[in-house]
Amino acid sequence: MSKISAFVLAGLLLSGNAFAADSPSAASTPAATPSSDLEAQLAAARQKLEAAARDVAQLSSQLGQSAMARVQSLRTRAVLGIQLQVEPSATEQGATIIGVSPGGPAADAGVASGDVIVALNGAQITGPNAGRQVVERMALVKPDSKVTLKVMRDGKPKEFQITPRANIVDFFPGFNGPGPGRPGGFNAPWEPIEMRPAPPPGVGAIFEGMELADLSPALGQYFGTTQGVLVIRVPHDGEFLKLQDGDVILNMDGRVPENGSHAARILRSYQPGEKIHLKIMRQKKTLGLEGTLPERHHFGPGDHPPPE
């Protein structure tokens, strides 16, 4: 077993032991059956494991942000989530993908490492500077607009429809000028543009307890819609959203969630204090909801809401 799994399992076991010491249900209810006691311990351990995982993610993200800040200013840009072979090559027939970001837009669409991009949105990608062509063309693409990528895989053509994600990037003050992804391309003069604040850490605490499920065709038929995500549980302090268990979220300020993961990504883009407009399906009737994300929640790493 790897170090990671050992770490996680150790965390799970420790969480269970810790719970036994401080849980009211375990300590003060002598009549509790062993099985309900174990279930309670398991539930608490699960909560702590998830909280620890979120800590890992938040701390890593903060480290990543500081690393990125060393080489970039912030600007909205469409990101595919691929690494390209950018060194000029006389033999390349296109731009070779040398890495695909796990969980990125390209990976979600099915693009794989080793694919060779031969066309992007219908424009041929060819020649010794094929990698550079992809980067420059992507600089002109708006985030959340569809990109058609034609690749060669094992000598056979394949086509992918990818929705790039908006992201904060790029250009390099340290290089004093040229950088891809800027209006005007590599030769444009250096100038700072369109800054936006990074989302505060711990914004997920606002949605603590919320669970969403993908809507399969059969479930969709039951709830009277073919799109959206099903709310299994509303947030613990979810009055601001006015949602109910069993609602189907059809869109969030015009953005249609394709699945639970996508919905979480959309929710992440909101800031505390920001308004959110939801279109939902409740008991087969369409409703519009409006709420404001509360400001009072701000849990950083290691600071979690009390167990359920």
Next chain:
Amino acid sequence: MHPNLKRLRELPDAEAPPYGYGEFSRRYARRRSRHARAPLRLMAVALAVVVAGWVMKHGLAPGMTDVASVSPAPPSLPRSRSGVAAEGAAALTGNAERWLNAQPRSAIVRVPTQMAVTELEDQIAAMDDQLNAVRLAQPHAQQLAVLQRDRAQLVESLAQVRYAQILVAGVQ
């Protein structure tokens, strides 16, 4: 001639045996090997029943799931004192990335945890985009190495969080 001897000589010739010793040995060996294979046949049948039961319950397609039992642990990265080693960090993440890409997407998500996952995923994607740009701008190799090391750390964290997420889904 003795009458008894005379009677014996008048008896018909004895019939030839149906097969000789060689045939007897062959048949004996075949019977033994048939007995020896019987448990194997039983085990194969039992295995087939178990596999058929599993397939009926879980289906053949590796589609969406929220069950952890079929998911092995993610591979870990070799570490230096300062975390993930800078040298060859990109190569080191290969196993972790393969593991991550092999995991099916969860059909049910807990929003705060999934937000953390998507944040890591988006950062890795942004960093890959950044790496392309840095390579094109021909910066110092040290800058590239720093980005690759930080990326490897993000990938490792993502693998940890996804694994915890899968474990939690498995005990729900």
